[in-house]
Amino acid sequence: MASRGIKDQVVIIGMGCTKFGEHWDKSVDDMLIEAAHAAYESAGVQQDDVDAFWFGTLGSAVSGLALSRALKIDYKPVTRVENMCATGSEAFRNAAYAVASGAFDVVMAIGVEKLKDNGMSGLVGAPLPDDGTKSQLTAPASFSLLAPAYADKYGVDRAEMKEVMARIAWKNHYNGARNPRAQFQKEVSMEKITNAPLIAGDLGIYDCSGVSDGSAAAILCRAEDAHKYTDNPLYVKALSFTAGPAAGPIDPDYDYTTFHEVAACAADAYAQAGVTNPRAEIAMAEVHDCFTPTELVLMEDLGFAERGMGWKEVLAGTFDLDGELPVNPDGGLKSFGHPIGASGLRMLFECWLQLRQEAPADRQIKSVTEGGKTLGMTHNLGGAPGECVSFASIVGSQPG
Amino acid sequence: MRGIVGYGAYVPYYRLQRSAIGAALGAGGGSGTRAVAAYDEDATSMSVEAARSLIRSFGRSAPTPDALYFASATPPYLDKTNANAIHAALSLPSGVFSADMVGSARSTTAALTAALNDQRPVMITASDVRSGRPSSADEANMGDAAVALLIGSDVDGPVIAEWLGGASATGEFLDRWRQPGWDYSRVWEERFGESIYLPLVTEAATAAFKETEISAGSVDAAVVTGMHARAVRGAARAAGIGDDTPIADDLSTEVGTTGSSHSLLVLASVLDKAEPGQIIMVVNLVDGCDVNFFRTTDAIADYAPHKTIESQIANGNDSLTYQTFLTWRGFLDREPPRRPDPAPPAAPPSSRMVKWKYGFHGSRDRESGAIHLPPQRVSVKGGNVDDMELVPMADVEAKVTTFTIDRLAYSLSPPTVGVIIDFDGGGRFKAELTDVEPDEVQVGMRVQMTFRRLMTADGVHNYFWKAIPVR
Numbered sequence: 001m002a003s004r005g006i007k008d009q010v011v012i013i014g015m016g017c018t019k020f021g022e023h024w025d026k027s028v029d030d031m032l033i034e035a036a037h038a039a040y041e042s043a044g045v046q047q048d049d050v051d052a053f054w055f056g057t058l059g060s061a062v063s064g065l066a067l068s069r070a071l072k073i074d075y076k077p078v079t080r081v082e083n084m085c086a087t088g089s090e091a092f093r094n095a096a097y098a099v100a101s102g103a104f105d106v107v108m109a110i111g112v113e114k115l116k117d118n119g120m121s122g123l124v125g126a127p128l129p130d131d132g133t134k135s136q137l138t139a140p141a142s143f144s145l146l147a148p149a150y151a152d153k154y155g156v157d158r159a160e161m162k163e164v165m166a167r168i169a170w171k172n173h174y175n176g177a178r179n180p181r182a183q184f185q186k187e188v189s190m191e192k193i194t195n196a197p198l199i200a201g202d203l204g205i206y207d208c209s210g211v212s213d214g215s216a217a218a219i220l221c222r223a224e225d226a227h228k229y230t231d232n233p234l235y236v237k238a239l240s241f242t243a244g245p246a247a248g249p250i251d252p253d254y255d256y257t258t259f260h261e262v263a264a265c266a267a268d269a270y271a272q273a274g275v276t277n278p279r280a281e282i283a284m285a286e287v288h289d290c291f292t293p294t295e296l297v298l299m300e301d302l303g304f305a306e307r308g309m310g311w312k313e314v315l316a317g318t319f320d321l322d323g324e325l326p327v328n329p330d331g332g333l334k335s336f337g338h339p340i341g342a343s344g345l346r347m348l349f350e351c352w353l354q355l356r357q358e359a360p361a362d363r364q365i366k367s368v369t370e371g372g373k374t375l376g377m378t379h380n381l382g383g384a385p386g387e388c389v390s391f392a393s394i395v396g397s398q399p400g
Numbered sequence: 401m402r403g404i405v406g407y408g409a410y411v412p413y414y415r416l417q418r419s420a421i422g423a424a425l426g427a428g429g430g431s432g433t434r435a436v437a438a439y440d441e442d443a444t445s446m447s448v449e450a451a452r453s454l455i456r457s458f459g460r461s462a463p464t465p466d467a468l469y470f471a472s473a474t475p476p477y478l479d480k481t482n483a484n485a486i487h488a489a490l491s492l493p494s495g496v497f498s499a500d501m502v503g504s505a506r507s508t509t510a511a512l513t514a515a516l517n518d519q520r521p522v523m524i525t526a527s528d529v530r531s532g533r534p535s536s537a538d539e540a541n542m543g544d545a546a547v548a549l550l551i552g553s554d555v556d557g558p559v560i561a562e563w564l565g566g567a568s569a570t571g572e573f574l575d576r577w578r579q580p581g582w583d584y585s586r587v588w589e590e591r592f593g594e595s596i597y598l599p600l601v602t603e604a605a606t607a608a609f610k611e612t613e614i615s616a617g618s619v620d621a622a623v624v625t626g627m628h629a630r631a632v633r634g635a636a637r638a639a640g641i642g643d644d645t646p647i648a649d650d651l652s653t654e655v656g657t658t659g660s661s662h663s664l665l666v667l668a669s670v671l672d673k674a675e676p677g678q679i680i681m682v683v684n685l686v687d688g689c690d691v692n693f694f695r696t697t698d699a700i701a702d703y704a705p706h707k708t709i710e711s712q713i714a715n716g717n718d719s720l721t722y723q724t725f726l727t728w729r730g731f732l733d734r735e736p737p738r739r740p741d742p743a744p745p746a747a748p749p750s751s752r753m754v755k756w757k758y759g760f761h762g763s764r765d766r767e768s769g770a771i772h773l774p775p776q777r778v779s780v781k782g783g784n785v786d787d788m789e790l791v792p793m794a795d796v797e798a799k800v801t802t803f804t805i806d807r808l809a810y811s812l813s814p815p816t817v818g819v820i821i822d823f824d825g826g827g828r829f830k831a832e833l834t835d836v837e838p839d840e841v842q843v844g845m846r847v848q849m850t851f852r853r854l855m856t857a858d859g860v861h862n863y864f865w866k867a868i869p870v871r
Contacts, residue, residue: 130746
C-alpha cells in the first residue's frame with residue numbers, strides 16, 4: 001500500500017474563521033464571504049489570485065456553484081467535498097494535493113455549515129430512500145456505546161466513567177471560555193456537567209458538542225512560494241484519511257473501545273511526518289470531541305495514552321491547557337461548536353494561531369513559546385464507532 | 401382425517417390493570433387485566449409471532465401450507481393484502497397462496513371453514529388490536545392477541561384435533577359496527593342483541609348436534625365466545641350444553657375478549673392441556689352463531705406448544721400506565737421531540753431486501769463462515785465476493801454486547817433502547833430492544849428476535865424485527 005505523503009511540500013499562508021454559534025442573522029453565503037475574505041486578508045492575496053477552490057459542506061449547499069455564486073468567483077475550478085463530519089479536513093486534504101501536484105499555485109479550502117435553520121434538536125441527516133431497517137439511533141446514542149464497553153474492559157466503574165467524561169467536557173469549556181470565536185464561552189463546573197439531564201446512555205447535555213453555524217478557510221501554496229506571501233507559513237507534514245469497512249455493527253470481533261480507522265489513520269500520519277513519539281513531539285492536538293467518550297478513546301487511538309490508561313491521563317490533567325499535551329485548546333467541538341463542513345478547518349485554524357505564536361495570551365501553549373515544540377495535530381472523524389472515516393493532519397511551524 | 405395439525409398462540413407482553421381506568425376517569429374499568437399490544441405491534445405483527453410459535457412447536461420441520469389466510473377485524477391495511485407480509489415473514493415459497501379475510505371477527509370463522517373444507521394444508525392466523533372509547537366497556541373488556549392454526553390431513557402431519565363437523569345460523573341485525581378510520585366500535589343497547597343471538601345459538605347448536613350425531617353428554621369441554629358479552633353468558637344454556645360440561649375459561653379475567661382471535665385463543669388454551677380422545681365443542685357468537693366439534697387424537701400427547709397461553713399470561717407485565725395505554729391507542733396526541741418525522745420505507749429497496757426486512761435472513765460467507773446482518777455481497781472477513789448463502793436468523797438467540805438508552809430519537813414510546821447483539825454461532829446486529837424497561841437492560845442479557853411494526857409514515861407501515869429479552 002502506497003501512502004507517500006507530501007511532507008513540507010505545501011504550506012498554509014493564510015486562514016480565516018468566523019465565530020461559531022447560532023447565527024440567526026447570517027446565511028451560508030454570509031459566512032462563506034466572511035471566512036474567505038478573512039483568509040484572503042490573512043494571506044495578503046485577492047480572490048483572483050486563488051487558482052482553485054475546495055468547498056466542504058455536509059448538507060448546507062449543493063455543488064461548487066454554491067461557493068462561486070456567493071463569492072462571485074470567475075470561472076475557476078470549485079470542487080464540492082463531503083465526508084461526513086470530516087468534510088472540512090477532506091476539503092483541505094484535496095486542496096493540498098492539488099497545489100502539490102503543480103497544477104495550481106494558490107488554492108483555497110473552505111468549509112461551512114448552517115445547522116440552525118432546520119429547527120431540530122440535535123443533528124439530523126437527509127435520509128435517502130431505503131428499506132426502513134436502518135438503526136435510528138441518534139449520534140449521541142451511537143457514540144454513547146463506547147462508554148459501557150470501555151468501562152467494562154478497563155475496570156472503570158460507572159461513576160468514575162461519568163467523572164472522566166465530565167472532566168473532558170469541563171476542560172473543553174474552560175478552554176472555550178478563553179476563545180472569543182467559540183459558541184460557548186463560559187466555564188462550566190464539574191457538578192453542573194455531571195448532573196445535567198441525560199440525552200443518551202450516560203451522556204448528558206454537556207457531553208455533546210454544540211450544534212452551530214460557522215465557516216473557516218485556509219489558503220495554501222507550495223512551500224517554495226511561501227516567501228511571496230509570508231515569513232511565517234505553517235508547513236503541512238502529513239495528511240491521512242481512512243475509510244473503514246463499517247464492520248463494527250456486523251462483526252462480533254469489534255469491542256466498541258477503539259476506532260480502528262483512527263488508529264490506522266494516525267499511524268499513517270506519523271509515518272508521513274516522521275513522528276515516532278507523538279506524546280513527546282506533538283505540542284497540541286485538535287481532536288474530534290463530538291461526545292466526551294469519543295475524546296477519551298481518541299487519546300489512546302492517537303497514541304497519546306496507553307490502551308486502558310487514557311481515563312487516568314484525563315483525570316490527571318495531561319490534556320489540559322497547561323498539561324503535558326493540550327488537547328482542544330480552542331474549546332473543541334464541545335464549546336467551539338460543530339458546524340460540520342467547517343470543523344476540520346477550524347482545528348487547523350487553532351494550529352495556525354498556536355504554532356505561529358499568535359494565539360491570545362490566556363490560551364497560548366507554553367511548550368510552543370518556551371518549550372521549542374513546533375508540531376500540531378488535527379484529527380477529524382465522521383460516522384459512528386465501528387463505522388467511520390478518520391482524518392489526521394500534522395502541521396508545523398518549521399520545515400524538516 | 402382432517403383437522404388441526406398445529407397451533408400457536410401469541411399474547412402480548414403488556415397488561416393494563418382495569419382498575420387503572422376507573423382510577424383515572426372515575427368511570428369504566430373493572431377488575432383483572434386486559435392484554436395490550438405494544439405501540440410497535442399490530443394484527444399482522446402479532447399474527448407473525450403466533451405463526452412462528454406454531455412452526456416452532458413442531459419438533460421437526462413444520463409442514464409448509466399451500467395457502468395462508470389472515471383474519472382480522474382490525475387489518476393494518478385495506479386494499480393491500482396484509483397476509484403477504486406474514487407470508488414474507490415466514491419465508492413461504494411464492495407458490496403459496498395468501499389472502500385476507502377481514503372485516504369482522506366472523507372472518508376468522510370464514511377462514512377456518514375454508515381451511516377445514518379444503519384438501520390442502522392451510523394456515524390461518526387471526527388477530528385484532530382492540531380498544532374502545534375511554535371509560536367504555538370495550539376499552540376495559542377487550543384484549544389483544546393472535547392465534548395461528550395449521551389445518552390439514554394425516555398426509556400433512558399427525559392431526560392432533562380431528563374436525564367432526566358443525567353448523568351455522570345467520571341473521572342480519574345491528575349489534576356492533578365500525579366505520580374504517582374510527583378508533584372504536586359502536587354497539588346497540590345490549591338487551592336487543594341478546595334477544596337475537598340466543599335463538600341463533602340454539603338453532604346452530606341443534607343443527608350441529610344433529611349433523612354430527614354427537615350428543616350433548618359426550619362433549620368433554622366447551623369453548624363459548626363471542627362479541628356480545630351478555631349473550632355469551634347465556635349461550636351455553638341456549639346451545640343445550642350440559643350443566644356438567646366444563647366451559648373453558650374464556651381468559652377474560654387476564655387477557656380480555658380478543659375479537660377475531662378469541663374463539664381460537666380459548667380453543668388453543670384447551671388444546672394446551674387436552675388429553676387424547678376429548679370432544680371439544682366450539683361455539684362462537686359473531687353476527688350469528690357458528691358451532692364446530694373437534695376431537696383430540698393420540699397425537700396431541702406428542703404436541704408440545706412452543707409457548708402455552710398459560711405461560712404467556714404468567715410472564716406478562718401489568719405495570720402499564722393508563723396514560724401510556726391511551727397514548728399507544730392514539731387517544732393522547734403527545735408532544736414529540738423536535739426531530740424530523742420518520743420517512744416511510746421506499747418500495748424498491750424494501751422489495752430488494754424482502755428476505756432481510758421481512759424474513760430476517762442474514763448471509764453467510766462460505767469461505768470464512770462469517771455471518772452478515774444485513775446480508776452482504778462482500779465478506780467482512782477475507783473480502784470474498786458473491787460467495788454467500790442466505791441464513792434464517794429469526795429463531796437464533798443472542799446476547800447484548802453493549803447498549804444505550806436514546807432519549808433523543810423519535811419514538812412512539814420513548815426512550816429507545818439500542819443494543820449491539822451477538823448471535824449464538826456468529827453474526828452481530830445493531831437492534832432496538834423492546835418490551836423492556838430501560839433499567840432492566842444489562843450487558844450479557846439474552847435476547848430473541850420478534851417481528852414488529854416500527855412505525856407508520858405516509859400511511860406506509862414499516863415492518864421489521866426488534867429484539868426482546870428471553871423470558
